[in-house]
Amino acid sequence: xxxxxxxEERRTQIAEALIQVAGRRGLHAVGxxxxxxxxxxxxxxxxxxxxxxxxxxFYGLQHLTDRFTARVGSxxxxxxxxxxxxxxIEALLLASLPTDQESxxxxxxxxxxxxxxxxxxxxxxQPFIDNPDAAENTLTGLLAGAQAAxxxxxxxxxxxxxISLLAMTATMGTSILVAQRTPDSAIAxxxxxxxxxxxxxxxxxxxxxxxxxxxTCP
Amino acid sequence: xxxxxxxEERRTQIAEALIQVAGRRGLHAVGxxxxxxxxxxxxxxxxxxxxxxxxxxFYGLQHLTDRFTARVGSxxxxxxxxxxxxxxIEALLLASLPTDQESxxxxxxxxxxxxxxxxxxxxxxQPFIDNPDAAENTLTGLLAGAQAAxxxxxxxxxxxxxISLLAMTATMGTSILVAQRTPDSAIAxxxxxxxxxxxxxxxxxxxxxxxxxxxTCP
DNA sequence: ATAAATATGGTACGTTCGTATCACGAAGAG
DNA sequence: CTCTTCGTGATACGAACGTACCATATTTAT
Numbered sequence: 001x002x003x004x005x006x007x008e009e010r011r012t013q014i015a016e017a018l019i020q021v022a023g024r025r026g027l028h029a030v031g032x033x034x035x036x037x038x039x040x041x042x043x044x045x046x047x048x049x050x051x052x053x054x055x056x057x058f059y060g061l062q063h064l065t066d067r068f069t070a071r072v073g074s075x076x077x078x079x080x081x082x083x084x085x086x087x088x089i090e091a092l093l094l095a096s097l098p099t100d101q102e103s104x105x106x107x108x109x110x111x112x113x114x115x116x117x118x119x120x121x122x123x124x125x126q127p128f129i130d131n132p133d134a135a136e137n138t139l140t141g142l143l144a145g146a147q148a149a150x151x152x153x154x155x156x157x158x159x160x161x162x163i164s165l166l167a168m169t170a171t172m173g174t175s176i177l178v179a180q181r182t183p184d185s186a187i188a189x190x191x192x193x194x195x196x197x198x199x200x201x202x203x204x205x206x207x208x209x210x211x212x213x214x215x216t217c218p
Numbered sequence: 219x220x221x222x223x224x225x226e227e228r229r230t231q232i233a234e235a236l237i238q239v240a241g242r243r244g245l246h247a248v249g250x251x252x253x254x255x256x257x258x259x260x261x262x263x264x265x266x267x268x269x270x271x272x273x274x275x276f277y278g279l280q281h282l283t284d285r286f287t288a289r290v291g292s293x294x295x296x297x298x299x300x301x302x303x304x305x306x307i308e309a310l311l312l313a314s315l316p317t318d319q320e321s322x323x324x325x326x327x328x329x330x331x332x333x334x335x336x337x338x339x340x341x342x343x344q345p346f347i348d349n350p351d352a353a354e355n356t357l358t359g360l361l362a363g364a365q366a367a368x369x370x371x372x373x374x375x376x377x378x379x380x381i382s383l384l385a386m387t388a389t390m391g392t393s394i395l396v397a398q399r400t401p402d403s404a405i406a407x408x409x410x411x412x413x414x415x416x417x418x419x420x421x422x423x424x425x426x427x428x429x430x431x432x433x434t435c436p
Numbered sequence: 437a438t439a440a441a442t443a444t445g446g447t448a449c450g451t452t453c454g455t456a457t458c459a460c461g462a463a464g465a466g
Numbered sequence: 467c468t469c470t471t472c473g474t475g476a477t478a479c480g481a482a483c484g485t486a487c488c489a490t491a492t493t494t495a496t
């Protein structure tokens with residue numbers, strides 16, 4: 001036989017090529033020949049490692065989410081060994097915004113896959129459907145921890161706020177993608193809500209809110 | 219000549235067929251033959267009224283946004299002749315959620331077009347890009363009006379809250395579409411934020427908040 | 437050393453798609 | 467009453483796509 005190649009490594013290489021070309025021309029426009037050309041291999045090779053286009057697309061989705069999870073993790077680690085909940089949440093959310101080429105590609109392709117899954121049952125059964133739940137749970141835990149530590153408004157519902165933050169981040173991401181909003185304005189909106197959640201109570205401002213209240217106390 | 223047909227009416231009929239089949243099988247999967255069959259006309263007719271597929275898609279997008287704008291308007295009118303700002307905003311947001319077949323189709327296709335526009339320059343230049351701005355401005359005005367009337371928290375930034383509400387609504391819509399969230403839970407989250415904005419001040423509760431505050435007044 | 441298995445290239449096949457072409461009936465204009 | 471123009475049908479064409487098939491060099495196993 002020829003030089004016993006690592007199949008998983010080859011598949012990764014081809015999947016990366018898929019992501020590149022799909023990020024450039026759109027997921028709908030990518031063909032096996034494009035992927036082969038981008039990866040620098042023959043069409044036959046793509047067929048060899050992924051028997052069908054559907055399998056290639058599924059593997060590409062898996063690879064995409066894996067890479068992005070790793071990216072968010074490293075961003076989170078970059079804010080310090082044990083950051084405050086607020087810093088951690090901010091890092092988490094901002095890492096999801098499409099601010100550079102890699103995150104733009106991720107956001108575009110993840111959205112494309114999601115939309116495709118609405119009308120494609122086989123894709124809907126793919127693993128990427130539980131990733132949002134994981135993010136929601138992580139964020140909820142972070143918020144609840146901040147509340148327990150007296151850093152965040154104890155009256156807020158952690159899960160609802162987590163859902164809200166993630167939802168806003170997602171739409172902001174798309175808005176940035178279609179050049180309808182700048183990353184800065186998106187970040188400003190997110191920070192606004194973090195301020196609301198994190199300064200409404202806690203050690204610094206137990207009654208700072210009353211400065212703007214029409215206070216009826218004597 | 220034959221019986222002088224109304225071109226605009228025919229185009230509308232065909233565009234509606236496009237929307238139907240695209241909503242069923244996905245925008246990426248729709249072909250001219252599918253549209254023709256759905257509309258009950260020949261392939262040649264689709265070519266006759268829209269010379270090219272690109273023009274058909276553009277017209278379809280226009281028709282889609284028109285229909286949806288009308289739908290939201292009628293939903294808004296259905297809440298009464300002059301509703302309060304809160305009821306109006308709630309109607310506006312809830313009308314955008316994909317809760318029935320028509321709004322599901324709209325949400326799916328609008329998202330598909332948006333994603334397509336990222337990698338298709340001609341589509342990005344299409345008119346649907348300013349619709350979000352219009353919604354944002356409308357909502358901002360509604361919120362500002364509520365603030366002026368003393369119904370909403372005067373300390374909130376109307377535009378930021380408008381952006382946030384629309385952003386959350388958009389993502390919730392997609393979540394409902396992919397069956398990751400139920401309409402009820404999405405509505406609950408939106409109502410939570412409306413409560414936050416609308417009960418923080420106003421005629422009924424100038425100091426109701428202090429019931430939950432750690433009030434430092436004597 | 438011979439055989440079996442592996443990795444890779446080249447290419448052909450059938451289908452589908454958007455578009456173009458040919459053809460023809462029906463109605464208003466002169 | 468032609469004649470031109472408009473609406474419609476059927477069909478053909480070239481390209482691109484996913485997939486299948488055949489060939490071949492190389493390496494491991496016997």
